[in-house]
Amino acid sequence: MNNKISTKKLAEVHELFKLLSNPTRIQMLVLLEDHPMNVGQISDELKIEQSAASHQLAMLKKHQLVSNVRDGKSIYYQLDDPHIMDIVNEGLAHSDHVVRGVKHGN
């Protein structure tokens, strides 16, 4: 009997999945899985405005999915929670199945 989730835990998991439910933020996390990148590199790579990138990165940072460090003029972002990538990668694996049309037992 696994049901009945505490309100706090529910709010927290809500926050987490909200963060993951945005294509830009997912792409950011996947990019950063390779190596830290600064804001300019990220917005270039994802072809989004500097400001939009900055807003999204701020959200990820606020909820401690990434951290940042300044190097001269630019600010480098990096992953700050390896566990999250397990979840992201499971999500991607699932999506891969769906896209390929692989069905599970009914």
Added chain:
Amino acid sequence: MNNKISTKKLAEVHELFKLLSNPTRIQMLVLLEDHPMNVGQISDELKIEQSAASHQLAMLKKHQLVSNVRDGKSIYYQLDDPHIMDIVNEGLAHSDHVVRGVKHGN
């Protein structure tokens, strides 16, 4: 080098995490992890309107996270993808840590 996600896969993972980024839907999945339930039972348990429950269940069904089967007047919903619950449970485990204030290495 794990970056560069196909547009389709990105759209799909977006759909998936959107579905999971709603407290009501998470609770539904957790409830159904135990056993199938009909719409009335679900809306009672979660204290939401019949119509709201129905709308949310329709979304979960559309993306094949649940399936349903009629039994007389009522319609029973059940989980239709065990993998998803791995993701949900990882999310919940993470949230549990966050709520308890456990920090990961920085």
Added chain:
DNA sequence: AATACATATGATATTATTTTCATATGATAT
């Protein structure tokens, strides 16, 4: 076949998220 019960559906209203734009801040170089 009329009524009641369970669920679904469509339209609208409400609320939340995301983008955009303008501008601010902080660091470096001249």
Added chain:
DNA sequence: ATATCATATGAAAATAATATCATATGTATT
């Protein structure tokens, strides 16, 4: 100290998600 480059921030505008309400559909009961 001024100019320039990189990033952040606030507010408004644009877009998306959710709840609500009214009603429709499908099944069972009389």
